[in-house]
Amino acid sequence: MERNRLDLLIQKYIDQTATPSEQEELNNWYRDFSGEADPFPMTDAQETAAGQEMLSYLSSRIRRKKRPPVAVFASLAAACLLGAFLYVNWSKTPENKNLVASIPAAASENRFIYLPDSSKVVLHPGSKMDYQRNGNKREVTLEGEAYFDIASHPEQPFIIHTGQVSTTVLGTSLNIKTWNTDSVSVSVLTGKVQVTDASQQKTILTPNQQVVYNQHTNNIQEVKITPATVIAWAKSDMQFQDMPYEQLAQRLDRRYDVNIVFKNPALQHCPITGRFSGTESLSEVLDVLSQTMGTTYTIKGRTVELDGTACFN
Template sequence: MDRNRLDLLIQKYIDRTATPAEEEALNSWYRDFSGEADPFPMTDAQEAAAGQDMHVYLTARIQRKKRPSLALFASLAAACLLGTFLYINWSKKPENTNLVANIPAAASENRFIYLPDSSKVVLHPGSKIDYQQNGSNRVVTLEGEAYFDIASHPAQPFIIHTGRVSTTVLGTSLNIKTWSTDSVSVSVISGKVQVTDARQQKTILTPNQQVVYNQHTNNIQQVKIIPASVIAWAKSDMQFQDMPYGQLAERLDRRYDVNIVFKNPALQHCPITGRFSGTESLNEVLDILSQTMGTTYTINGRTVELDGTACFNQIN
């Protein structure tokens, strides 16, 4: 299922606006994702009733908390969806078709980048990408490590060059690592890619597969992977326990290259506990924060304003 379509279905399910056909599409995706048959099959009416009961229960749980936890909503989003736009030094060359991002090795967070074609990239500190787009191709040169969630444009293949290896995709999510001149590893999270080495040998990868290419011996090894372990680095800085909202805002400032301000300064002291996958966009993160904290946000350019009461009141 297309990532944007999945995001929409999840949000509509949470908002209780999904049609029966949309709910079935989401349930079908989840069953396929788990890879297991449903051990407790339900009728359509039973599934609808269970969904309504869950919504009421979660809403009551959130309202009762004086110190709200993000763990529930963030874990749900991470499980369904599989971010980090720190200070990015984009530079444009005269042709205005080339974008370069240099990420300092000393950076404390990973960084999220929206490419002009709507693809998403999470860069590991110490990494660099050079992006070019023309009428027929989208081309990236990568040094270091990055997670890619590539927007599908069938007429414009997306090609990633890493050392002596090139990876061609149409629309997929993958992780590429090339920290040394010795090897390049390409790991597919979803979709399908073609990896071409220096000898023009082509390898097709599907989800949960990885190739490791030795650039000295031209040896290529293909193995099975657990996607969560491959991209664990992407969420390492998006897990927090009882962190004051103000401190989390400073982290998001650096990750997404924005300036977060509090209309109600007291909101900065509210503690937050949460887990994100590390691949969410700024809007996805703010949406979950707003749902859980009972707050609102507005974005004006690179300024984000948060508003709401300091913390939820205790309900007996």
């Protein structure tokens, strides 16, 4: 679909002037869109404006009775997803400085992790990470693949060790992959990082850059990347079509290490279609689902209770 046509359909949808056929055309575009690369990138200001409009529209359209199956198009509300990442796989007490997280290779969901320093990690199945606080340094040893969104603490460098490569960041988002002993790849989505190899050779990376280090030959290859493609794996378990809410809740249980319960059991059968980037926190996901479904949620420790009127009465 051409950009002008898409802009027109979105605006008519927001203005509630789109015909049924135009609404279906827009819905079909989202269903067919793979999301591996954004064909129509927006500036931060444009994303913020679009997110605010969509959130306002969703709020005005909430219906608690006789609702049809709901589609959650998170890409349009991405700028609204600015919440706290609430869930962790360990205690966040100050004395808890050495933390280990892993996920079995056979797992069907990625694992979302919130570090004590407010950094966020999405861990790929089959991966393991060890987080430590050593003096003023924050250090992680990674095996496998992970997406990092590092909280900026200039006085506390964040160092990620992968094989013979060390990556130092102050505040940025990046993807690191090391599935075997042959190579390590570091991809920067935002910010700036410094990659140091076994021979102490240093490489500075900025957004949309990747370095691949061969640990046998010490060869370094730098390439340009498309961020959405690099972290496409992170959303593999956050794409769902007409999925019963109960099944989605079970998926979120495993992904965020929580226990979701339904105060109104009838909600379990409501079908949901949605697409998220995979880097959102549980609270961000629940905010969008609640706005769209007209439901509410409460959090007590690691238990989340969903409530509201069922989609069909």
